[in-house]
């Protein structure tokens with residue numbers, strides 16, 4: 087079998103796409119290898135969300151060019167957001183690349199690779215294509231947890247974001263196709279799925295008959311053997327009371343909600359074209375916490391968006407303090423060519439951005455630690471997914487609220503088990519706990 091090496095940058099959506107590519111190529115007799123030196127085909131799955139991510143890709147392509155000089159038969163492919171957005175630049179700056187293809191062409195990856203090998207010329211495939219549900223996965227992909235794409239693209243047009251350009255318009259997969267994919271995954275041993283979409287809570291728009299994410303939760307809840315359902319990423323604009331009720335009521339849906347805030351000043355939210363205000367965001371948080379008091383709420387934040395003043399930044403600090411997130415990804419604004427924000431006046435200087443980034447990160451870290459403290463002494467449900475990174479004699483897993491817990495499995499617990507663990511220590515990035523003795527599991531207070 088010929089050998090394929092995959093290099094993946096970026097979000098879960100990219101990880102998922104790479105898995106699909108590996109699965110599809112497996113059917114064409116391509117075997118995955120971790121060693122790029124023995125590969126006959128190397129595909130780089132790229133991210134364009136920040137300038138740094140793009141720089142990293144070009145540096146990787148530079149290294150691959152050296153490899154190709156030693157092994158002329160090597161085929162190098164580029165997929166993902168940069169393929170869609172930077173195809174000309176890739177051709178110019180990385181002439182060793184043989185194949186550039188966007189997400190809509192993933193279903194035809196086998197054919198595209200064949201074309202490169204047969205015709206010995208560059209192939210560029212970055213146009214739109216019909217929506218296809220690809221369920222192929224490589225052997226060895228996690229048998230416990232899996233991502234499932236429920237929709238592609240985004241039509242929100244936040245002014246800082248390249249996704250609407252790279253991933254195209256918003257399109258949802260029919261529920262029956264998603265349920266069939268999940269049933270197949272569960273038959274392979276998967277117990278937890280994460281439904282993926284750029285605005286996953288807008289799922290179902292445009293489908294006939296009408297459906298939505300709440301409906302999909304219900305249908306997936308009925309899949310025997312599936313234990314947990316997660317979903318990401320939601321947009322506050324599309325968060326409805328109906329979805330909050332389903333989040334509360336559908337048993338397999340976990341109590342973790344990722345709800346990007348991005349900024350705390352209305353002026354900035356408006357310039358970002360986010361479609362909600364700080365007041366609306368606070369209302370949504372109150373509704374979510376009212377429905378699910380033990381909810382873990384996480385978010386994304388951007389500092390230094392063009393025109394962000396000291397007062398605007400103070401409004402973000404204030405809102406973050408009020409909400410007290412369980413976790414947050416804090417990003418410095420990255421100017422993406424082609425987006426409306428890239429040409430807005432009053433770009434924030436780097437040193438100001440760095441100061442604000444450090445201050446917001448310190449605040450979110452402190453608040454997350456305070457929130458985590460509430461778990462000390464509580465008993466939580468853990469899906470065991472491996473051995474602890476720091477201590478091979480211990481097991482590790484995640485709570486329903488997506489926190490890592492390490493504990494002694496006492497030789498009666500295996501990977502894949504759902505167990506109850508009492509939290510004894512709260513550390514910066516994980517929890518430690520003790521396994522609840524057999525027969526006392528019903529004491530579990532917090533799922």
Ligand code: SF4
Pocket residue numbers: 240241242243244247248249250284285321
């Ligand atoms: S909703 Fe998310 S993916 Fe869509 S444009 Fe805004 S930031 Fe980008």
